[in-house]
Amino acid sequence: MVSLQFITHQTERYSYLESARMALEGGCKWIQLRMKDASPEEVEAVALQLKPLCKEHEAILILDDHVELAQKLEVDGVHLGKKDMPIDQARQILGEAFIIGGTANTFEDVVQHYRAGADYLGIGPFRFTTTKKNLSPVLGLEGYSSILSQMKKANIEIPVVAIGGITYEDIPAILHTGVNGIALSGTILGADNPVEETRRIIDSPQSTQSFSFFPKTE
Numbered sequence: 001m002v003s004l005q006f007i008t009h010q011t012e013r014y015s016y017l018e019s020a021r022m023a024l025e026g027g028c029k030w031i032q033l034r035m036k037d038a039s040p041e042e043v044e045a046v047a048l049q050l051k052p053l054c055k056e057h058e059a060i061l062i063l064d065d066h067v068e069l070a071q072k073l074e075v076d077g078v079h080l081g082k083k084d085m086p087i088d089q090a091r092q093i094l095g096e097a098f099i100i101g102g103t104a105n106t107f108e109d110v111v112q113h114y115r116a117g118a119d120y121l122g123i124g125p126f127r128f129t130t131t132k133k134n135l136s137p138v139l140g141l142e143g144y145s146s147i148l149s150q151m152k153k154a155n156i157e158i159p160v161v162a163i164g165g166i167t168y169e170d171i172p173a174i175l176h177t178g179v180n181g182i183a184l185s186g187t188i189l190g191a192d193n194p195v196e197e198t199r200r201i202i203d204s205p206q207s208t209q210s211f212s213f214f215p216k217t218e
């Protein structure tokens with residue numbers, strides 16, 4: 001089973017909430033509510049609908065960017081990038097019980113987030129994607145292999161999910177680099193049947209070198 005984090009997105013066909021609902025129906029156990037350009041009030045309104053759905057499906061719910069909202073709504077965690085609240089500051093606010101993920105594009109980013117106490121890292125982008133503006137440089141398979149081997153040498157052990165432009169076909173090779181999970185949006189929402197595509201991805205064969213990862217909430 002592939003550890004999949006689904007990142008919500010609004011498309012011509014689906015709302016943020018519908019996008020998450022389809023991923024949950026397809027068996028995804030880890031949703032990131034990402035609503036770029038939405039106000040905290042708009043994020044809160046969707047999060048309040050999504051939280052019980054995630055509970056029903058025994059799935060983890062984290063918010064992109066919004067630390068205070070995550071605390072207020074008692075979701076499972078947050079994901080933070082370079083332009084967001086620093087991870088050590090978020091940890092002071094949220095405490096140990098919340099999951100905090102950090103974005104990394106380089107080994108230096110990894111070291112910084114690891115030292116700051118992140119629970120997992122989203123490393124990317126794997127390739128170009130239109131889901132996120134102002135992308136960092138594309139890593140490709142070589143980028144993951146290089147960052148993961150530097151982590152090994154430095155004894156840095158922290159779960160890693162790969163993100164950015166990833167499709168079903170890419171997954172075995174990405175997991176083979178030692179990455180523990182995959183974060184996806186576009187390839188699921190662009191599929192004819194996003195529920196089936198989610199299921200196909202989760203059930204896809206994975207490298208024996210990789211161990212799968214889901215953050216524990218209890």
Ligand SMILES: Cc1ncc(COP(=O)(O)OP(=O)(O)O)c(N)n1
Binds near residue numbers: 005034084104121161
């Ligand atoms: C799993 C995961 N990895 C990376 C990101 C990107 O976060 P960030 O750099 O803060 O960019 P935005 O998503 O906030 O635009 C992510 N959200 N999730």
Ligand SMILES: Cc1ncsc1CCOP(=O)(O)O
Binds near residue numbers: 164
């Ligand atoms: C949040 C984020 N950061 C890099 S790509 C991305 C969104 C997911 O990308 P895709 O839609 O290509 O799976």
Ligand SMILES: [Mg+2]
Binds near residue numbers: 083
């Ligand atoms: Mg962010």
